[in-house]
Amino acid sequence: MLESVFTYAAPGLKFGRGASDEIGWDVQQLCRGEARRVLLVTDPGVAATGQPDRVADGIRSRGLEVVVFARSRVEPTDASLEEAIAFARDAGPFDAVVAVGGGSSIDTAKAVDLLLTNEGGLMDYVNAPVGGGRTPERPLLPLVAVPTTTGTGAESTTICVLDVLALKVKTGISHARLRPTLAVVDPDLTMTQPAMVTASAGMDILCHALESWTARWFADFDAKQPEQRVPYCGANPIADMWAEKSLSLLAGSFRRAVHDGSDAEAREQMALAATFAGLGFGNAGVHVPHACAYPIAGRVRDYRPAGYPDDEPIVPHGMAVVMTAPAAFAFLHDAAPERHRRAAELLGGTGEPLPTVLRRLMRDVGLPSGLAELGFGAGDVDDLVEGALKQQRLLATAPVDVTEDDLATVFRGSLEHW
Amino acid sequence: MLESVFTYAAPGLKFGRGASDEIGWDVQQLCRGEARRVLLVTDPGVAATGQPDRVADGIRSRGLEVVVFARSRVEPTDASLEEAIAFARDAGPFDAVVAVGGGSSIDTAKAVDLLLTNEGGLMDYVNAPVGGGRTPERPLLPLVAVPTTTGTGAESTTICVLDVLALKVKTGISHARLRPTLAVVDPDLTMTQPAMVTASAGMDILCHALESWTARWFADFDAKQPEQRVPYCGANPIADMWAEKSLSLLAGSFRRAVHDGSDAEAREQMALAATFAGLGFGNAGVHVPHACAYPIAGRVRDYRPAGYPDDEPIVPHGMAVVMTAPAAFAFLHDAAPERHRRAAELLGGTGEPLPTVLRRLMRDVGLPSGLAELGFGAGDVDDLVEGALKQQRLLATAPVDVTEDDLATVFRGSLEHW
Incomplete structure (x- = not known):
């Protein structure tokens, strides 16, 4: 018997020049006004443009504390994700995660958010047979994805792609819970x-x-x-x-x-x-x-x-x-x-x-x-x-x-x- | 200065013939597996088709208790919404709300869900100046909207329309929190x-x-x-x-x-x-x-x-x-x-x-x-x-x-x- 049903889901979207100025307010909306600490994930190249600092300052202006992790790897590996997760666990707790960058920063933020909220280790959740293929049982923290490249669509997707170094294989973690809560697409950031x-x-x-x-x-x-x-x-x-x-x-x-x-x-x-x-x-x-x-x-x-x-x-x-x-x-x-x-x-x-x-x-x-x-x-x-x-x-x-x-x-x- | 930003949000969607057979599973997903009691809201005309009973039985087959409120009014009034709210408060608590019907049943479910989860009375939330224009502070219970007419789009919108009888005026309650969590659109229900x-x-x-x-x-x-x-x-x-x-x-x-x-x-x-x-x-x-x-x-x-x-x-x-x-x-x-x-x-x-x-x-x-x-x-x-x-x-x-x-x-x- 053939399928008759399809499903569709999407993050909320805020699109347009200047959209990235309002993220502090958006985070508070997603956290019911109770957010205090935000983890901002980016990579060194994007950090050098000054855009993540500008976003962080905007969030701080709404009275929130922001901790920046600027060492996402372009093309994440299990090692680079583990480093980000360890940083976040050490610097936490957080009420929300904001990713500013290309697909690599956004995917790193997804993995960090997953492991801040769900038990076990990274490889437990990586797609089988490479990893354990475990299903995240608990909802993640609100994740706001702010793409600075026009390409990956990582702000809309449910997947985090990574290289598993020891096995020399590219694979991923895929689950509906990984989809960002809100995509903030500001064309000014892509210039x-x-x-x-x-x-x-x-x-x-x-x-x-x-x-x-x-x-x-x-x-x-x-x-x-x-x-x-x-x-x-x-x-x-x-x-x-x-x-x-x-x-x-x-x-x-x-x-x-x-x-x-x-x-x-x-x-x-x-x-x-x-x-x-x-x-x-x-x-x-x-x-x-x-x-x-x-x-x-x-x-x-x-x-x-x-x-x-x-x-x-x-x-x-x-x-x-x-x-x-x-x-x-x-x-x-x-x-x-x-x-x-x-x-x-x-x-x-x-x-x-x-x-x-x-x-x-x-x-x-x-x-x-x-x-x-x-x-x-x-x-x-x-x-x-x-x-x-x-x-x-x-x-x-x-x-x-x-x-x-x-x-x-x-x-x-x-x-x-x- | 003119606006440069637009926003977009949508419920999750499950579309296709047979989609309404799976609602018990969907409710459990939305409730992280912890749902026990579901309120199903419909109206007498739709109830007479037998479809709400079929949906209720499907939900029960997943081990959930379902209480049916089948007295939504076509073109809801403040009085009809108050009746539904009183019923739900009396028969609760609930973990989720499922609306099966046209826009009237879906809008009734929105109002019920709002008042099951937020303090105050119906008129506090009705748009000013007719009502108090109060903002819902707390998230609502997951709401699954199952339209049986092809028209209103109430399954996608953030508004509940009602007649305020004493003032002879049609108005509404409008807030992003009122948007259903999941729209289940099964063309078989519209036949x-x-x-x-x-x-x-x-x-x-x-x-x-x-x-x-x-x-x-x-x-x-x-x-x-x-x-x-x-x-x-x-x-x-x-x-x-x-x-x-x-x-x-x-x-x-x-x-x-x-x-x-x-x-x-x-x-x-x-x-x-x-x-x-x-x-x-x-x-x-x-x-x-x-x-x-x-x-x-x-x-x-x-x-x-x-x-x-x-x-x-x-x-x-x-x-x-x-x-x-x-x-x-x-x-x-x-x-x-x-x-x-x-x-x-x-x-x-x-x-x-x-x-x-x-x-x-x-x-x-x-x-x-x-x-x-x-x-x-x-x-x-x-x-x-x-x-x-x-x-x-x-x-x-x-x-x-x-x-x-x-x-x-x-x-x-x-x-x-x-």
């Missing part, structure tokens, strides 16, 4: 993103929208019992709407925001696109490009893009995701030709296939030309396929069954895009 | 709506979408302090999206659902349209047609439509709202010609002005031909205008300032639509 961060994070928006828009339809899954329902329930009428609108916004603003970071209107449209895509994929799910991104990011050798911390090699998340997108959408086309045609059109294409539209956009915003430029070769394909196959939770959201051979075709088709 | 209920409630959907789509743009209001923000913040990019999609859904299903109530696909599309419009207007607001509906419903003489309780005269809410819509949108056209053109197009029009598209739809679904058929004449216009002017909260959401003369023109243009 300082370097061009490559805007380009890479923007590709994350694009893939959130395209993957949720092309995900397996919710009613094509087997019927579930209520306790089996997950936040990511497949494409559905609501997620579709967010994805479509996000693609339209990207078509009008992505190139502009990358080429002129001071274009306030383009920044605002990108912030809206990121929020919309997050609200969509946060309920539908993502699939092939995201599954392929895990081993690409995890197996990086010495690639160091401009605009990111240069202390170690990194393939930024959005860049890792979009690298296989043209080949993945070529592979997935026949599952829903009309959707692929419509997506290309929403992105401003004029009749070309979706992969062509994607490659042109990647090139226009200055992304690397393919996996080869990131340091991968044909000899890495088997290894990358093995890594992608581990992301069964994501692959299950694809509109067709995805085999080892299919993934190899996708990776081989992603070495050189132009 | 029993009589044709006139489908037509009238459908017009409520239509006006929610059209009024939020044409409301004053959020950034055209004066800038607010955080404590001044209200759930209804004017048209904005998110509310726009819900409104547009709702209009498209109505274009494809409204006539079908009225003319063949057993058309399951049309019922599902109408349920989706109602949900979408509720999620939109629940954040943007409504204006002229809703303001005019209050005195139309309040001053009814002897109109008794098919499909509604026949113990007293009634102008159903959606019918009252749409009666002035063609004239109101003719009056408002020049404030945003492009939006009016687009709305007419989304509703399936082929170039005609929006009022023409509206009148045709009203006629096609069997609505009365105007205020005259409801028993009003030109001599009632002054009285109706006086009543509409009292709805300043709604009129402030209109895209232009609305004068006494403007309202008189709207009412006079609504006596006979064909």
